[in-house]
Amino acid sequence: MRFFGRLMFVLTVLLFAGLASSSSFAKAVKVGVVLPMTGPIASFGQSDWKGIKIAASLKPTVLNGRKLKLILLDNKGDKVETANAVSRLIFKNKVSAVIGAVASGNTLSGAPIAEKAHVPMVTPASTNPLVTKGKKFISRVCFIDPFQGKVAAKYVYNNLHARTAAVIVDMAQDYSVGLARFFIKAFKKMGGKIVGNTFIQTGDQDFSAQIAVVKAHHPDVIYMPTYYQELALFARQARQFGLKQTIMAGDGASEEALIKVGGKAVEGLSFTNHFDPKAAVTPLGKKFVKLYRAKYHEDPSAMAALGADAYFVVANAINRAGSTNRIKINKAIRATKGFKGVTGIITLVNGDPVKSAVIQKVKDGKFVYVTTVNP
Amino acid sequence: MNFSEVIQQLVNGISLGSLYGLVAIGYTMVYGVLRLINFAHGDIMMVGTYMAFFGVSAFLLPWWASFIFAMVLAALLGVVIDKVAYKPLRSASRISSLITAIGVSFLLENLFLVLFGGVPKAFPIPKLFAGSLNIGGVILPFVSIFAPVLGIVFLLILLQLLHHTKYGMAMRALSLDIETTRIMGVNVDAVISLVFAIGSALAAAGGILWSLKYPSINPLMGILPGLKAFAAAVLGGIGDVTGAAIGGFIIGVSEILIVAIFPELAGYKDAFAFLLLILVLLFKPTGIMGKDLGGRF
Structure with a gap:
């Protein structure tokens, strides 16, 4: 079953890649996703992708009915692979925006390519301040270190x-x-x-x-x-x-x-x-937790929630931009204000949100919520 | 550092080194016979560990049975890899086999990634291996005692096999000259298969001990230990079984000591094994036990 699931996953990725390049689906808006699906931080990528899929099921279309196509590439948690994946998404798949990567070091190696090509890149979880510093096209939905x-x-x-x-x-x-x-x-x-x-x-x-x-x-x-x-x-x-x-x-x-x-x-x-399912405050956050539990029979991790937020921020920005123009989308992403996302309220200033943090703890083999700390 | 800390670090180093040693023996045996650096060796270690994992968690075998099961399967895998990937290239240039070995390595890694995913799995630890002894402030986890003991036992059995049996004699003969050995009526292919079987079974044993110590397994887990074991094999004198074990201990102990003495250099400890490798290649290319000419083992 697991093998079959994986096979389907690979086929889906291939399918998306194929569809993306065929002209009959030119109307779909393409967004690239770069995540560590294998390698030393594979769990992050897997969780992120689950969260993104839930978000995509909640909001599958943009610009009045055009489908939002996700093209997923695995960066293996590796810096060089991230740079390659970002290049491929931008120059070959011609995506309108990129979501990813997870580890700050990975995002830092992909970011210069997106920055130079003027393609908006939104990382769900890279918290190092350097990721967005001095950049015009890189944004994030998580707090910083x-x-x-x-x-x-x-x-x-x-x-x-x-x-x-x-x-x-x-x-x-x-x-x-x-x-x-x-x-x-x-x-x-x-x-x-x-x-x-x-x-x-x-x-x-x-x-x-x-x-x-x-x-x-x-x-x-x-x-x-x-x-x-x-x-x-x-x-x-x-x-x-x-x-x-x-x-x-x-x-x-x-x-x-x-x-x-x-x-x-x-x-x-x-x-x-970044997030605890028990401390979800926004209606979207509560809805996300419910859907995630129903589909995967587990609580969403912070990574999953951040993945969903990255998706929503990009999708909303495409709608506000009213086109697939990368520069317009980037402007809209960076103008995100008061968006009630899964992990909290997101207002971007120079690409960084100011958000509260939670403290969690392992107790009896489970993550438990300790407290919320506001900035 | 006080005395008990020094002892503690030495214990840590020896137990880590014995794992490198076990894996290094397989490298060195294959090299001794075929002059082939089997870069898939670290991945055979990974496969062996997964087999032990499935033995315990999926087939619900008792731990010792699943460990034997894993070693047997790894031995079979080693033989199959040789038959499928290396044997057709036996008379080709050495570089072709080397590249094939790297190919086999990638194949195994990616096959396991597709089949079982990249998320690490927790290796179940039998109770017998979970505890530790405390002797005057020096803590000896049972695995850390078990690993060097098992390593030395395997080494002694192997030396016995090499020097006091017909098969061992055939292996030593092969390391001198394959064609002449064949003319003497030795079933060369069977002996080569045996070499792969033993080396791979030892790799599986090393992998299992590795996972008892560090119970997180993933399809890429064999890469770094494999490379370090290779450095250990070269350090000890590639082709020499005892040298491989000694090389393993040296790499293990020095890796731990570099962290103990220079904690701020701890992040570079992997580089240290390879620095040693480079130094050995520069100043004593044949390694500690290696001979310049003639037979290996």
């Missing part, structure tokens, strides 16, 4: 009463490097002390050496803004080696795979996130 780092620092300082922290950074990810820096800045400003700072790389599986380094410093809390796979394996080994401190993470933790792989070791792990 200076805010996320501050929220995390406040939470560990005030709620977990931590005064010393060890920070573990994935140096292959711009996301991790940036977020760690903003956390350290905020934590120090509050009077906290960073006692250990060590590094990993995406795809690493052995963290025993880093754990011994952290252990020697006896921090109150461990801040590890990396993606779910490294987090889960780190937590397992940390608990095995007797490192019992709370692990605080960023939105990169937000995937079921964290709990599946991490098991009991990730109990108590807390993280900043």
Whole structure:
């Protein structure tokens, strides 16, 4: 069944690609989607795509009945593949806009191509401030890391009463490097002390050496803004080696795979996130959660919700632009104001929204909602 | 670092190194006989791990049975790959086989991506391997004890096989000269199959131990350990089984120590294995145990 599903998926992608280039469907508006469907952050891409599909079922047409065709390309969580995929979508498929990618490092490598070709690109989940900085065609629907780092620092300082922290950074990810820096800045400003700072790389599986380094410093809390796979394996080994401190993470933790792989070791792990189904405030958010549960029999992750928001922002912008002209669409995307999206109210300023964050925590093998933090 | 931390890091390094060693043995055996670097070896490790995963989770076999099941299937896969991909190219230039090996590697990775998806699966850990011992502040996870012990046991069995059996003698003869060995009446193809079977079964064992230690499996999991095991095989002197095991330990321990001594360089630890590889190729191209001329093993 799973294999069949995948086969259908591949065929669908091929079909879309084929349809997109055939003239009989010239009326459809083409939007490219670049997501990590395989590779080290595949769960993000899969969730995003599920969210986008739900959003597409809610709003399948734009410009008075023209179908919105999605062309999905897999970037494998890789920087070079992202740049290739963005080029292909823009120059071969001639899309009107691009949704993607997920990891900040990936988006950063695709963004210059979109920027140069004057094609609007909306990333659902790249939180590094550099992603949109100085760019006219790159926008996002998620909050950015200076805010996320501050929220995390406040939470560990005030709620977990931590005064010393060890920070573990994935140096292959711009996301991790940036977020760690903003956390350290905020934590120090509050009077906290960073006692250990060590590094990993995406795809690493052995963290025993880093754990011994952290252990020697006896921090109150461990801040590890990396993606779910490294987090889960780190937590397992940390608990095995007797490192019992709370692990605080960023939105990169937000995937079921964290709990599946991490098991009991990730109990108590807390993280900043974009969305919690229980804290959905907008009517669209509530509707999305209901539809998502009915279709996939699970709660939507933050990634799925952000994917949907990226879709809605692009689709609405195409309607407001009233044409498939890329520059007009980009103007409309960047003028998004007060849109009541799935994850909250989105108003873009220079391509960045100002949104609230939630804090979630793993409890009894589930993500539970802790609190909402407003900017 | 105090004393117990040093010991802890050494334990970590040895247990990681023994996994590299197990995978490196397969590389070195195939190279010793065919002068072929089997780049699909890391992927055979991945396939073996998936088989063990399905053995436990889909066929509900007890863990030991599914581990044996996985090793047997991996051995079969190794033999089939040789028959289908490498044997037709036996007399072609060496570079053709090398490129084919890379092709087989991509085939396995992408086949598993299509079949099982890129989302990591959690490898079920039997209770026996889940715990750890605490000796004076040094923590010994059971897997970390089990991996080097199993690695050394496999190595001793293999050395016994190589030096004290008919098949071992045939393998050693093959490594000297395939054509002459064939003239002597040895069933060369059968012996080559046996080499692939043993190497692949050991890769599966390495993969399973790997997943007991790092219980997240995905179709691309074999790439990096495979490359590091290759570096270990070259470091030890490619073609030499004991050298491969020693090379594995060296890579494992030095990788851990570099993080322990220079935590700020921890992100570059993968590069370190390959830096060692480059240094060995520059200064002692035959590796630690390698001989300049004549037979391997």
